[in-house]
Amino acid sequence: MPSQPISPSPDQDPVVAVRRSKITPEREQEFFQAVLDLLRESGYDALTMEGVSARIRCGKSTLYRQWKTKPQLVAAALRGTRCVQLTDIDTGTLAGDLRAAAGAAGAASGRDTLLLHSLSHAALHNPDLLEAMREALVEPEVVAIEEMIRRGVARGEVAAGNPACEFVAAQLLGVMRARPMLEGTYADEAYLVRFLEAAVFPGLGVRG
Incomplete structure (x- = not known):
């Protein structure tokens, strides 16, 4: 309810x-x-x-x-207790920004992953909790990643019409949730960087 x-x-x-x-x-x-x-x-x-x-x-x-x-x-x-601050990242290149995002996310991975999984399940039955978590946790990180993409497009690193741009946030945030379920371990920085280089950069046409 x-x-x-x-x-x-x-x-x-x-x-x-x-x-x-x-x-x-x-x-x-x-x-x-x-x-x-x-x-x-x-x-x-x-x-x-x-x-x-x-x-x-x-x-x-x-x-x-x-x-x-x-x-x-x-x-x-x-x-208020998370150390992931993607909004502060601006390395000058899209590849650098996404690697820095992977580092920040990977450093925090595992600390409260199980708690977030539990709350995500509760949120499916509680629209107020779902909305609050989206506003406080998900949307700021999605907006930060989208801003990295926008800057990359403006610098000519990525084609403006590249359809892969739409899915970068979902890929990066989603793999952090998926790895514990699939492999029984957290998505640390090394794993996230490998994921970027193998699955995200090729779609964007970005050289890592």
């Missing part, structure tokens, strides 16, 4: 309830770590805002002000 927005408690001012309070980055990381720990321990369905507030010893109103729903909190925790 789609999750419903969490209503403020009766003694809360409705205006105050939706206003984001100022918390320190360190405290925010405590919130995020508590969410991830509880997800690993019990799964998404058992996670509650009450449980998070009890774990980090804060009032539920703090969570209500910062994140309106459980899906939004989970997505924020995943985004």
Whole structure:
């Protein structure tokens, strides 16, 4: 069932309830770590805002002000603790950009892959969680990869009408999900670079 927005408690001012309070980055990381720990321990369905507030010893109103729903909190925790930052990559060449993306993704692979698999399954039955994960995790990385392709086209490295351009993000992100299921191991940097050179670069017409 789609999750419903969490209503403020009766003694809360409705205006105050939706206003984001100022918390320190360190405290925010405590919130995020508590969410991830509880997800690993019990799964998404058992996670509650009450449980998070009890774990980090804060009032539920703090969570209500910062994140309106459980899906939004989970997505924020995943985004806030990931080290993949594809938006900062700009090496000057498309091959260099994609290799750097493979390095960033490969370095983070394995840390929360199983957790993301579990949440992806939960998201299939929860449209709110699916949307929150797309907005917080998937879309920023897809946009970053598409920007790499756009720059490559602008530099003349790839033909503007090359149909392979559309599928680069799906290939790179998809293989990270597929390898653990197919081979029982994570897609590290070396594997992702080999994948780029064998499967992605030829379609783009890019020399690695």
